[in-house]
Amino acid sequence: MTSDKHPAPAVDMLRFERELWGRGIHHLAGIDEAGRGPLAGPVVAAAVMFERDKLIPGVNDSKQLSHEEREELYLLIVAGALTFGVGIVHHDVIDSVNILQATYRAMHEATRQLSIVPEHLLIDGNRFAENGIPFTTIIDGDALSFSIAAASIVAKVTRDRLMVEYDIRYPGYGFAKHKGYATPEHREAIKQLGLCEIHRRSFTVRPQLEFEFSD
8 A cells, every 4th residue: 555656664563562562561552743843733643542463554654655545544544443532732832832842732632532541652753741651752653663653644634634624714825735834835925925823933933934844
């Protein structure tokens, strides 16, 4: 299901999960986010929990998949998960508390949305704000852990759909295309139209709008 351009890595995507299962942990959740870097819109996190040994072929880092692949896998993930949750933190909160703290808030909210309390969390990256649940952070976890990769797809698809809705509400910025990232098209639209309601002021009020952000 993954594209020929970006084939799935030849790694055991259940290695981290098996280690935890071997320690007697039954309910673990993968967590990832989308939208740390854009100039506009929310940051979205997802938490996904599967039954033991569940594996959906093609699930990989969302950035390595096409839009069509992500949409197809999203449906398989939400149908096949024991439970999943999504946390959304909007632009005004990002401006108020900073993007790192907003990301933590989204991850915590996604965890609270799970119908089963996880015994352990697998989190993409190298930092996390403790929420009372044991956790392991994994750099590039969305390419190494099935649970995290699934969460990355849920978060990305959820956020992309939100940005398509915002494109209708705020025409002219191209949100459906660039999803709020600092593309030349987006920077030019801001110069021509000014900022709209969902722009992150803490990201955009800088000289010449010269930014290079990525998740």
